[in-house]
Amino acid sequence: SEKTTEQAATTKPFSFKLLKTEGMARRGEITTPHGKVRTPAFMPVGTQATVKAMYPQQVRDLGADVVLGNTYHLMLRPTAERIAKLGGLHKFMGWDHTILTDSGGFQVMSLSGLRKMTEEGVTFSSHHDGSKHFMSPERSVEIQGLLGSDIQMQLDECIALPAERSEVERAMQLSLRWAERSRNQFESMGGPQKGQGLYGIVQGGDVPDLRIESAQRLGELPMEGYSVGGLAVGEPQAVMLKMLEITTPAMPNDKPRYLMGVGTPEDILESVARGIDQFDCVMPTRAGRHGLAYTRFGKVNLKNARHSEDPRPLDEESQCEAASKYSRAYLHHLVRVNEGLGAMLLTWNNLAYYQYLMQGIRDAIDEGRFEEFRQQTKEDWARGDL
Numbered sequence: 018s019e020k021t022t023e024q025a026a027t028t029k030p031f032s033f034k035l036l037k038t039e040g041m042a043r044r045g046e047i048t049t050p051h052g053k054v055r056t057p058a059f060m061p062v063g064t065q066a067t068v069k070a071m072y073p074q075q076v077r078d079l080g081a082d083v084v085l086g087n088t089y090h091l092m093l094r095p096t097a098e099r100i101a102k103l104g105g106l107h108k109f110m111g112w113d114h115t116i117l118t119d120s121g122g123f124q125v126m127s128l129s130g131l132r133k134m135t136e137e138g139v140t141f142s143s144h145h146d147g148s149k150h151f152m153s154p155e156r157s158v159e160i161q162g163l164l165g166s167d168i169q170m171q172l173d174e175c176i177a178l179p180a181e182r183s184e185v186e187r188a189m190q191l192s193l194r195w196a197e198r199s200r201n202q203f204e205s206m207g208g209p210q211k212g213q214g215l216y217g218i219v220q221g222g223d224v225p226d227l228r229i230e231s232a233q234r235l236g237e238l239p240m241e242g243y244s245v246g247g248l249a250v251g252e253p254q255a256v257m258l259k260m261l262e263i264t265t266p267a268m269p270n271d272k273p274r275y276l277m278g279v280g281t282p283e284d285i286l287e288s289v290a291r292g293i294d295q296f297d298c299v300m301p302t303r304a305g306r307h308g309l310a311y312t313r314f315g316k317v318n319l320k321n322a323r324h325s326e327d328p329r330p331l332d333e334e335s336q337c338e339a340a341s342k343y344s345r346a347y348l349h350h351l352v353r354v355n356e357g358l359g360a361m362l363l364t365w366n367n368l369a370y371y372q373y374l375m376q377g378i379r380d381a382i383d384e385g386r387f388e389e390f391r392q393q394t395k396e397d398w399a400r401g402d403l
């Protein structure tokens with residue numbers, strides 16, 4: 018359709034500006050059709066078009082520039098076609114900032130039953146009602162386009178670790194072929210012209226030479242960013258960090274790097290130090306629903322009876338009222354009697370802490386003191402919750 022001059026002018030291309038580096042740590046800024054993303058960034062998970070127990074404005078007020086949606090879940094319920102008919106995912110969920118969507122490969126492998134994986138794609142049955150579905154690289158990108166996703170993921174195959182080298186290599190090679198098919202579909206749908214981005218996903222398990230091969234060959238494809246996949250799948254933290262030390266140097270330096278599914282505050286801090294720009298994890302939200310609070314001085318399990326008469330808030334210096342206004346005794350009570358407000362307040366606290374940590378990381382890199390910040394933060398966590 019003929020674009021008006023004004024429209025053409027506003028659809029800026031997807032871009033990433035590398036603002037500052039300190040060792041492998043990077044401070045940057047991504048521009049998408051729905052605004053800017055300050056990196057390093059933590060992306061709250063909004064799997065079924067909601068960040069659980071949070072209002073969208075609340076998530077925004079905590080400083081999140083981007084939330085994550087899931088192709089697998091949304092294609093099953095309410096379907097991508099219905100969301101498209103209603104104006105797309107941003108309008109549907111009331112989030113007017115950047116949305117990143119995962120492609121569904123990981124969720125199919127971890128959630129659905131009865132799967133059949135071929136070169137063409139994967140056939141699977143819904144974990145809700147057993148209905149049959151098919152997902153190919155092309156269909157996954159089509160769904161993400163229907164959702165109106167600003168940052169889309171290629172369809173890939175993520176395998177659990179430990180695994181045989183032959184199995185790791187097979188899945189890595191398949192994911193590379195699917196990267197190319199995903200790119201072709203993305204371009205045929207005019208993704209670049211809409212200012213959207215498609216990320217390739219590096220695989221290769223815990224096998225150094227396969228990781229390097231995957232990163233180098235993926236880097237030859239014109240992607241707007243690159244994810245590190247196949248990690249946080251049960252391997253020890255030391256193995257994950259070692260694989261990052263091998264993988265990020267082999268990835269394009271001028272494009273965002275997204276470590277999928279990571280992680281705890283410590284995982285994030287250590288991964289920033291190894292060249293990662295974007296993170297997502299269900300940890301802060303899921304832990305909040307299970308009574309666990311993240312604070313500047315480590316974790317506090319509000320289920321524990323030791324909090325039953327503690328009048329102190331979680332952190333009286335926090336800008337977030339969930340941390341500064343309610344006693345631990347009250348939070349303990351809410352968790353013990355399983356009141357909804359308990360999940361709401363702890364989710365709010367946890368996302369506030371994660372964004373506080375990310376802001377601290379960004380400021381530290383801006384000011385050339387990231388290494389000092391990293392050491393001090395780890396000491397604070399080790400101090401424990403006095």
Ligand SMILES: Nc1nc(=O)c2cc3nc(NCCN4CCCCC4)[nH]c3cc2[nH]1
Pocket residue numbers: 119120121122123124170173174175218245246247248249250277278279298299300
């Ligand atoms: N398309 C795609 N490819 C991946 O290789 C991938 C790898 C991933 N690894 C994780 N780990 C999630 C770990 N999470 C930690 C907290 C409790 C629930 C599981 N999520 C992932 C998502 C992924 N998505």
